[in-house]
Amino acid sequence: MKVQPVGSVSLPVTVGAYPQQVTKEVNFLVVDCSSSYNALIGRPTLNSWKAVTSAYHLSVKFSTEQGVGQVHEDQLAARECYLAMLAMDEQFQAMSIEEKRVVAEPAEVLEDVSLDETNPERCTRIGADLEGKIKEDLVQFLRKNTDVCAWTHEDMPGLDPSVITHCLNVCPSSKPVRQKKRVFASERDDAIRDEVQKLITAKFIREVYYPDWLANVVMVKKANGKWRMCVDFTDLNKACPKDSYPLPRINQLVDSTAGHRLLSFTNAFFRIQPNKDE
Incomplete structure (x- = not known):
């Protein structure tokens, strides 16, 4: 089965335990498909780490300035993550369209705040979940400094x-x-x-x-x-x-x-x- 990547992302990846660890910038291809893994490390990255893998021992060793670093696979933790992913996927598939829309909405809700009563277009948005005192002080501060903001080119x-x-x-x-x-x-x-x-x-x-x-x-x-x-x-x-x-x-x-x-x-x-x- 062929999978078409939807994009790519470059992320810093750190392996090993301090001080025997190495950090490299890794380019990941992003694909939209179900998998038991969150990310797959390819041969180019392993080569850049100068890593030696052992499938029998379920470990990877690599050279660092502080000695030889090592990473062990935890089969129990990996199995628990896999089962948790399957449970979440089944729960999400069972949701209705309205419930999925709620899940997809951002965690933080914003509310519009008018900064100038004479000009309703001069408004901004702040977090609706802010504490009462913090929200009141923030609104007063913004209204007091409306002359600092540039609303138009003029x-x-x-x-x-x-x-x-x-x-x-x-x-x-x-x-x-x-x-x-x-x-x-x-x-x-x-x-x-x-x-x-x-x-x-x-x-x-x-x-x-x-x-x-x-x-x-x-x-x-x-x-x-x-x-x-x-x-x-x-x-x-x-x-x-x-x-x-x-x-x-x-x-x-x-x-x-x-x-x-x-x-x-x-x-x-x-x-x-x-x-x-x-």
């Missing part, structure tokens, strides 16, 4: 370069690329014109002549039916060297929230570099 009339300036690290040997102008349908043309006018009014971008680099815009349909304007910076990205210290991975960001009572998500406006707009 609320952000440009930033002084003395405050912050982003520079592109383009390789000097790279040749500038001017992408061929794309033709859009009338609906997308209107959306592009409106979005560009908003950015010009807010002084996010400015009109330039004879640009060295020229990138087309890409229009993406949003869930609410409106258009989101992006920029095709493929050629420009190829000319910029890769960052040796990228942003933290999402699993590190999630782990860093452990032990904290509140977690805040900020939705920021996207920006376009001033010299990349046609």
Whole structure:
């Protein structure tokens, strides 16, 4: 039976007991099918660990800087996990459609909170399960600092370069690329014109002549039916060297929230570099 992967994910995997342990970044293929295993380690990963496996002894040994590490299989624990998975699968299959929908819903429920009585569009969402005192203080804090939030482009009339300036690290040997102008349908043309006018009014971008680099815009349909304007910076990205210290991975960001009572998500406006707009 052939199984088509639905995607891939790269995860750090640590095996062994401290200090005889090794950590490697492993690429997993994600498949949608029933299995007795949560994950399968292939030969490329075992080779990168320099691991020696023994099916008879149900163990794996590998070399580390602190000596030889070893991992033993626990058949009893594996059998218990397998039986628990079968029980959960049977219970889920017996559920009705409404019950399955409840299970699929997120654990945290959010509620809308109006921050400006004169403008109902200025609202945000907070956790509905917050304690009374914490929820009240959080709402009062947000309402007190509504002037800090930018609700439209007009609320952000440009930033002084003395405050912050982003520079592109383009390789000097790279040749500038001017992408061929794309033709859009009338609906997308209107959306592009409106979005560009908003950015010009807010002084996010400015009109330039004879640009060295020229990138087309890409229009993406949003869930609410409106258009989101992006920029095709493929050629420009190829000319910029890769960052040796990228942003933290999402699993590190999630782990860093452990032990904290509140977690805040900020939705920021996207920006376009001033010299990349046609």
